[in-house]
Amino acid sequence: MSKIRTKKAASTTKSTAIKPSAKFSQRVLKWFDSHGRKDLPWQEDINAYRVWISEIMLQQTQVKTVIPYYQNFMQRFPDIQTLSNAEQDDVLHYWSGLGYYSRARNLHKTAQQVCEQFNGELPASVEQLVTLPGIGRSTAGAIAAIAFSQHCSILDGNVKRVLARHFVVEGWPGQSKIADTLWDYAEAHTPKKRVADYTQAMMDLGATLCTRSKPDCPNCPLNHSCMALAADEVKLYPGKKPKKTIPVRSTEMHIVVNSKGQVLLQKRPPTGIWASLWSLPEGKSTVDNFTKGKATSWPVIRHTFSHFHLDITPIQYKSNTASAVMEPDQWLWYDLNKPAEVGIAAPVTRILAKLKA
Ligand code: SF4
Structure with a gap:
């Protein structure tokens, strides 16, 4: 144990103190040869565009969730030029359900920037990649390493967990000091x-x-050298984010259904939550032109963002005013049976599914 404690102390020092063992990568590669995943859709026909899209989708999202989204996205936007020329609504539609929509907006912006500034080819260097919207150091490293075979490192959530446990790096990796140490490793x-x-x-x-809750240490190629395992302290790493309570906000969402059974949607502003997505109108005055008759309140739905909970009370009306004057880029009568291909805010998707059911 004392030896491990000494190494713990060393783990927070500069990279110059790290003495890498070649065995680490040899063991990882040997395991990969026999057990690694080699048939994921983005491992076929590898190019920088395909790697980039997969890396962005895989942020905060599991492989099995990403696969169908990736396949549909690639079918619709097979290359960076097609993505760059697409309407933002179309891109958001293919992202609907994956969450963290800024990722989709940044993909679209980056595609346009790459077509304008880099002749339609993603650059091969980490330094240039990180200048593009939505591409951080780890994503840039993955693109450079996988698509261009450059000697670059990555540090996504999975890798942080492996390194924090193997080298017993204490502290929450969201803190820059801890992240720097993990980058050094x-x-x-x-x-x-x-x-x-x-x-x-x-x-x-x-x-x-090396999963979050049930690491399979007996089958891990690093189990002979893993310091957290040796200390029987795997569960302590990586350190948890300090808890903070987040505020609760509330809103009403108005469900206006016309005589054709279509639902009124309003486009969100280009900044703020659910930016540029379609949502149910929130202010009562905004739906006064469309509503008549009695309203029914649904039970509250809670949607949680990273910095607050939003309690939504859906209120349903019947309306006969399908002909009300509407700006078409701001308002949409959404047909539940023939849905328009637009990006929709996640809780609204849930409400519409319930309405359809
Ligand atoms: S031995 Fe266990 S804790 Fe250590 S790296 Fe492997 S799976 Fe993770």
């Missing part, structure tokens, strides 16, 4: 050869073996 252990395989292997290891 990531860079020190990335091999010069087979960097694309190693990158994929580390992501796989974190996703399939």
Whole structure:
């Protein structure tokens, strides 16, 4: 134990103190050769565009959720030019349900920027990649390593967990000091050869073996050297985010259904929550032109953002005013049976599904 404590102390020092062992990457690559995932859709016909889209989708989202979205997205936007020329609504529609919509808006912006500034080719260097909207250091490293075989490191959530446990790096990785230490470990252990395989292997290891709640240490290729396992302290790593209570806000969403059974949607402003997505109108005065008769309140639905809970009370009306004057880019009569291809805010999707049912 005392030896492990000494290493814990070392783990918060600068990268110059890290003495990487080649065995680390050798074990990871050997495991990858026999157990790594090699048939994921983005592992076929590898190019920078396909790697980029998969990396953005995989942020905060599990592989099995991403696969059908990725396949549909690639079918609709097979290359960066097609994505760059698409309407933002179309891009958001193909993202509907994946959440964190700023990722989709940034994808679209980046595609346009790459077509304008880089002749339609994603750049190969991390320095240039990180200048593009929505591409952080880890995503840039993954694109450079997997698509361009550059000697670059990644540090996504899975890799942070593996490294924090293996090298007993204390503290919450969301803190920049802790993230810097983990980057030092990531860079020190990335091999010069087979960097694309190693990158994929580390992501796989974190996703399939070194999982958050049930790490499969007996089958892990790093179990002989893992310091958290040796100390029987795997559950302590990575450190948890300090708890904070978040405020609760509330709103009403008005469900106006016309005589054709269509539901009134309003486009959200281009900034703020659910930016540019379609949603149910919120202010009563905004739906006064459309509503007649008695309203029915539904039970409250809670939607949680990172910084607040939103309690939504849906209020349903019947309306006969399908001909009311409407600006078409702001208002939409949404047909539940023939849905328009537009991006819709997540809780509104739930409300519409309930309405249809
Ligand atoms: S031995 Fe266990 S805790 Fe350590 S890296 Fe492997 S799976 Fe993670």
